[in-house]
Amino acid sequence: MGIIVTNESANSEGSSVLSLFGAVLKRDLMLAYRKKSDLFNPLIFFLMVATLFPLGVSPEPDFLAQIAPGVVWVAALLATLLSMESVFKSDFEDGTLEQTLLSPQPLFVIVLAKVLAHWMMSGLPLTLLAPLLAVMLFLPAEGMSGLMLSLLIGTPTLSLVGAIGAALTVGLRKGGVLISLLVLPLYIPVLIFGTSAVQAAVTGLPLAGFFALLGAILALGLVLAPLAISAALRISVSG
Amino acid sequence: MSEKKNWMPRWFYQLASPRWSYEIMGKLLPGFAIAAFLLLIAGTVWALLFAPSDYQQGNSFRIIYIHVPSALLAQSCYMMMAIAGAIGLIWKMKVADMVAKSCAPIGATMAVLALATGAIWGKPTWGSWWVWDARLTSMLILLFLYLGVIALYSAIENEAMAAKSAAVLALVGLVNIPIIKYSVDWWNTLHQPATFKLTERPAMAPEMWLPLLVMVIGFYCFFAVSLMMRTRNEILVRERRASWVKELVEKQ
Numbered sequence: 026m027g028i029i030v031t032n033e034s035a036n037s038e039g040s041s042v043l044s045l046f047g048a049v050l051k052r053d054l055m056l057a058y059r060k061k062s063d064l065f066n067p068l069i070f071f072l073m074v075a076t077l078f079p080l081g082v083s084p085e086p087d088f089l090a091q092i093a094p095g096v097v098w099v100a101a102l103l104a105t106l107l108s109m110e111s112v113f114k115s116d117f118e119d120g121t122l123e124q125t126l127l128s129p130q131p132l133f134v135i136v137l138a139k140v141l142a143h144w145m146m147s148g149l150p151l152t153l154l155a156p157l158l159a160v161m162l163f164l165p166a167e168g169m170s171g172l173m174l175s176l177l178i179g180t181p182t183l184s185l186v187g188a189i190g191a192a193l194t195v196g197l198r199k200g201g202v203l204i205s206l207l208v209l210p211l212y213i214p215v216l217i218f219g220t221s222a223v224q225a226a227v228t229g230l231p232l233a234g235f236f237a238l239l240g241a242i243l244a245l246g247l248v249l250a251p252l253a254i255s256a257a258l259r260i261s262v263s264g
Numbered sequence: 265m266s267e268k269k270n271w272m273p274r275w276f277y278q279l280a281s282p283r284w285s286y287e288i289m290g291k292l293l294p295g296f297a298i299a300a301f302l303l304l305i306a307g308t309v310w311a312l313l314f315a316p317s318d319y320q321q322g323n324s325f326r327i328i329y330i331h332v333p334s335a336l337l338a339q340s341c342y343m344m345m346a347i348a349g350a351i352g353l354i355w356k357m358k359v360a361d362m363v364a365k366s367c368a369p370i371g372a373t374m375a376v377l378a379l380a381t382g383a384i385w386g387k388p389t390w391g392s393w394w395v396w397d398a399r400l401t402s403m404l405i406l407l408f409l410y411l412g413v414i415a416l417y418s419a420i421e422n423e424a425m426a427a428k429s430a431a432v433l434a435l436v437g438l439v440n441i442p443i444i445k446y447s448v449d450w451w452n453t454l455h456q457p458a459t460f461k462l463t464e465r466p467a468m469a470p471e472m473w474l475p476l477l478v479m480v481i482g483f484y485c486f487f488a489v490s491l492m493m494r495t496r497n498e499i500l501v502r503e504r505r506a507s508w509v510k511e512l513v514e515k516q
């Protein structure tokens with residue numbers, strides 16, 4: 026596993042936490058890289074959902090340009106949700122999760138590394154793919170930077186909050202729909218500020234406020250979500 | 265060993281005993297039931313027959329006497345559920361878990377009631393059943409949060425585990441509620457002109473708000489009754505193997 030790092034002395038504690046973080050991150054990224062379908066399926070889903078809107082609503086460029094920020098954001102949100110179930114699932118099934126909980130290492134750091142790995146495999150590719158969707162939906166070019174930046178700051182929060190849902194449902198057989206029920210209401214603030222940022226960028230209004238708000242939510246999530254995820258994991262694994 | 269100061273009142277520890285809680289709730293129940301009955305009857309009669317009608321909305325404003333108490337209750341019930349869940353997590357108190365579990369359906373019902381009365385009220389005032397008003401939207405999201413908690417309860421078979429998981433979710437929701445509320449308020453001002461907003465009631469006449477106050481207190485008493493009945497039921501179901509429950513059942 027390579028994630029059990031012993032604290033040899035109090036002096037090296039800081040570096041051992043960092044190396045623990047690095048080890049977990051590396052392991053999760055490698056696992057994700059070896060199972061590429063988990064990486065690509067949410068991205069394909071992201072593309073497909075965005076394609077449904079012109080087909081279902083209207084292919085009119087003016088109209089699509091209006092709804093583009095919302096559509097891209099909703100599609101990104103759903104794609105993140107889709108990939109959420111797998112964060113702890115395989116670790117839970119092969120017993121790694123139990124060992125992790127038993128290890129003396131701070132769970133907060135391990136959880137944070139796992140969520141970061143998940144974001145690098147879902148939120149980051151979604152952000153990179155977003156301009157393609159934006160072009161397909163005729164989003165004006167001025168909105169592109171707002172879209173990318175808002176997704177870049179917003180999707181880590183989605184991963185953090187989604188991981189709480191994933192941790193709560195990891196022991197259940199039918200976790201998929203349940204995660205959506207638990208997590209979607211909690212995603213609403215990010216959705217609101219994210220789409221507003223894009224709309225402001227399109228109309229040329231100042232953006233800094235939206236990014237500040239998204240950043241504030243992310244900071245809050247970074248501090249509090251790992252605590253909730255750790256508690257939820259302990260409950261799910263040991264009852 | 266120095267004497268440990270006991271800073272928690274004794275009744276708090278006694279609440280940890282399901283039997284003691286069952287009995288104390290049984291004693292409190294009739295009082296609250298009578299209070300709820302009298303207050304709700306008096307409040308309804310006062311509100312529907314004697315309170316003056318609104319100069320703008322006529323008689324249709326009277327639905328406020330159901331709408332406001334249920335909306336208030338829906339919000340405070342979530343708070344109560346989260347606090348009870350936290351007590352259950354921190355002090356490992358079984359009864360607190362049961363209270364939290366009993367809160368969820370009551371709160372969800374109140375949220376539905378607030379939404380339904382809001383929609384019925386919206387038809388004559390706004391001309392449509394649903395408006396994406398900030399308060400209505402927040403209430404809808406609150407209902408979703410309740411439904412998530414209820415879904416989690418029903419998905420996990422182990423009762424102790426379900427209670428702990430739902431408590432964590434309720435606490436996460438509690439942290440999120442102010443953020444959601446703020447963001448929805450803010451979204452609403454961006455998307456909609458303020459014309460749709462209900463006329464703020466700056467100085468409601470005392471003849472109008474006094475019955476409202478009676479109704480609110482009546483609703484809270486009703487909530488207490490319903491919560492205690494549900495919790496007592498839950499205690500009996502979960503403690504069905506305890507000897508005192510068996511004796512109680514045999515006596516009847």
